[in-house]
Every structure is written in structure tokens, then in C-alpha cells.
Amino acid sequence: MRAVGLFVFLYTFKLVIGKQEGFIVGGDYVHTIAKFPHVAFLTLYKVDSYDEYICGSSILNQWILITAAHCLDDVTKASAFVGNVNRQIGKLHRIASYKQHEKWDTYKVNHDIALCRLKEMLRLGHTVKRVLMVKSPPKTGVADLAGWGATEENDYTDTIQLKHTRQKLWNNNQCRKVFSRVPEGTICGGETRARGNYASKGDSGSGLLVDNKIIVGLVSFKDPSVSRSLVIYTDVPYFYNWVMHSARQLRCY
Known part of the structure; x- marks a missing residue:
């Protein structure tokens, strides 16, 4: 499997009012942010571009905030919106700096993890909460994903409301039977032939959670030649030490 044939979930749109990316294909609408208070919607601007890109984060x-490294390639300006299922009225927070993994490889799509430091501290509460990160998460066969990515991949139907789906988790042996190459530090989630309920463009960096609070993955990429609904996630516990060290570094800047 070559990286040039992969489908990463970053999405760009022109700055036209109302014309933005949608969210998870299939799945269910989220009507209260209290169900997923950890989510943060990212808007990103890149070098020499007037286009706006979107990603998810936790x-x-x-x-x-924690997100995918590929979301932040060549980014010069970024903002986060928290506290609401409607991304247009979430509370705005500017991003002061970010750190991609030092071994992030855009061709091999491995070490796809990054952190963002906000300019002002978040006020945690009922609608804004942190995720838990542990080295050894509970063993389970399913996890939850919430994001604002595309709702339909043929015409990229757009919306402003958060959506949610459940993802089947695969072990590494099962994953390698489907994909010829599985990058180090990743996990598989989803189904091989699902008609809906999977991540799409705009969902990059969105967190995959177990027990609705423990983060185990970040939306990274998929290979449409194999399956549009089976997604490769960055394995967050695998990078536990890097995240802890890098978070301390960013706090000191």
C-alpha cells in the first residue's frame, strides 16, 4: 500500500459563507455537547493559501489539544471552537503554537500525532471537559467517534452539527490481513464494507474514545482501494510518553 494512494481526512473549503465541510458519513446527530464535551473543532490556514482547512481534535x-500531525502541515494560523455541537457558535480559542511528532512522515503516514497549545486557558465545565489518556486502556471491541467530517463522500454534503458513530476495533493481526502495510503505532477501526458510519474528510484528528472518556485513537487515513469504511487511527496510548513530554514543553513556551 503506497501512501500516495491513501485518503487522509483533511478538507479545505473556500471562504464562502455556508459552504463548509460536513461530518461523519452515516452515524447519528449529537443534540447535546454534554455527550462529547471533549471535542474541539479546528480551522486552519496554510502557507500561501487563502483556503480554510478543518480538522477535529480533543x-x-x-x-x-491533541490531533493528527497531518492537520498541521504548513499551518500558519489556527483556531479551535469548543462547547457546542454547532461549530459556528462554539467558543473561539486561538492556537498559540503546535508541535508535530518529530518522526511524522507525510509519505508513510506514520507518527501522525500532534499537540496544539491555546493562547488562553479553557474553562472546564459541563460542556467542556478533558479526555483521559492512559498507557493501558480497557480491552474492548468498540469505541466512539464524534466529528464534523463529510456526511456523504460523493458530493461532500455539508452541515454544521456534530455527528457520532461507533467503530469496531480490530487487533493488529486482523488489520494486517486487510492492509498490506499497517504503520507502527496505529490501530484499525470500522468495517470493510459498511455503507455508512465511518470517518471522512474533515474528521482528521478526531478522537476515538472508549468508555466515553478514554482516548485511544486519532483519525489518520484510509485506503479507498481496500475499503472506504475501514479507518487507520493513530494509537494514542502507544505515544503516551511523547504526549506527556511534549505537552510539558508546550506549556513552557
Whole structure:
């Protein structure tokens, strides 16, 4: 499997009012952010571009968000919106700096993890909460994903409301039977032939959670030649030490 044939979930749109990316294909609408208070919607601007890109992220603590490294390639300006299922009226927080993994490889799509530091501290509460990150998460066969990615991949139907789906988790042996190459530090989630209920463009960096609070994955990429609904996620517990060290570094800047 070559990286050039992969489908990463970053999405760009022109700055036209109302014309933005949608969210998870299939799945269910989220009507209260209290069900997923950890989510943060990212808007990103890149070097020499007037286009706006979007990604998902999760609140790691009052200062730090966790997302996919590919979301932040060549980014010069970024903002996060929290506290509402409607991304247009979530509370705006500017991103002061970010750190991609030092071994992030855009061709091999491995080490796809990054942290963002906010300019101002988040006020945690009923609608804004942090995720838990542990080295050894509970063993389970399913996890939850919430995001604002595309609702339909043929015409990329757009919306502003958060959506949610459940993902079947695969072990590494099962995953390698489907994909010829599975990058180090990743996990598989979803179904091989699902008609809906999977991540799409705009969902990059969105957190995959177990027990609705423990983050185990970040939306990274998929290979449409194999399956449009089976997604490769960055394995967050695998990068536990890097996240802890890098978060401390960002807090000191």
C-alpha cells in the first residue's frame, strides 16, 4: 500500500459563507455537547493559501489539544471552537503554537500525532471537559467517534452539527490481513464494507474514545482501494510518553 494512494481526512473549503465541510458519513446527530464535551473543532490556514482547512481534535487539558500531525502541515494560523455541537457558535480559542511528532512522515503516514497549545486557558465545565489518556486502556471491541467530517463522500454534503458513530476495533493481526502495510503505532477501526458510519474528510484528528472518556485513537487515513469504511487511527496510548513530554514543553513556551 503506497501512501500516495491513501485518503487522509483533511478538507479545505473556500471562504464562502455556508459552504463548509460536513461530518461523519452515516452515524447519528449529537443534540447535546454534554455527550462529547471533549471535542474541539479546528480551522486552519496554510502557507500561501487563502483556503480554510478543518480538522477535529480533543481536549487534553486546559491548555492542550491533541490531533493528527497531518492537520498541521504548513499551518500558519489556527483556531479551535469548543462547547457546542454547532461549530459556528462554539467558543473561539486561538492556537498559540503546535508541535508535530518529530518522526511524522507525510509519505508513510506514520507518527501522525500532534499537540496544539491555546493562547488562553479553557474553562472546564459541563460542556467542556478533558479526555483521559492512559498507557493501558480497557480491552474492548468498540469505541466512539464524534466529528464534523463529510456526511456523504460523493458530493461532500455539508452541515454544521456534530455527528457520532461507533467503530469496531480490530487487533493488529486482523488489520494486517486487510492492509498490506499497517504503520507502527496505529490501530484499525470500522468495517470493510459498511455503507455508512465511518470517518471522512474533515474528521482528521478526531478522537476515538472508549468508555466515553478514554482516548485511544486519532483519525489518520484510509485506503479507498481496500475499503472506504475501514479507518487507520493513530494509537494514542502507544505515544503516551511523547504526549506527556511534549505537552510539558508546550506549556513552557
